Amino acid sequence: DAGVIQSPRHEVTEMGQEVTLRCKPISGHNSLFWYRQTMMRGLELLIYFNNNVPIDDSGMPEDRFSAKMPNASFSTLKIQPSEPRDSAVYFCASKPTGSGQPQHFGDGTRLSIL
């Protein structure tokens, strides 16, 4: 079975450019999560969706970040304009409904903003 699929795996772009990260969750999973991993802050939750609806976006750092989930099989995380401090690894995860069900992670997108 396919796991969570993220694209691109690596992105290098210049400051000020728009960046779009993509995620395909595992089929049948109702919840989708976006995380950011940095050396300073570790793994932090940015936003999560349940049944395609954003439930908690309190982790989104600022208005430059936005996330959408237009359907059950696709989500995007957009940064516009990007800044060097946005450089990090961004992970997407999905899980089925139910307390205690584990989240399953994609392999991440390594983002470098020059």
Add this chain to the structure above:
Amino acid sequence: DQQVKQNSPSLSVQEGRISILNCDYTNSMFDYFLWYKKYPAEGPTFLISISSIKDKNEDGRFTVFLNKSAKHLSLHIVPSQPGDSAVYFCAASEGEKLTFGTGTRLTIIP
């Protein structure tokens, strides 16, 4: 304010011996605790979990112990194998959300 803490950034263990990874938490509302393993350039992989109403859960070489009064959990790996070398994250759930610790890098020495 870190609600989930892994105070040991690294741990080295001889192959065949027991590895013990520790985790402390502060939020009494957490209902499940999970351990994830992460290799470089890959996403975290779920290993084992425990409900807050249990004190032990075992799966093969992996056992997780929960001490609610001390707000402490640990992951035991026995016997340790070279393939266990990775970063291990403790995580705690409240509803759908997970809060992660900062991870412990485990190195198994052949």
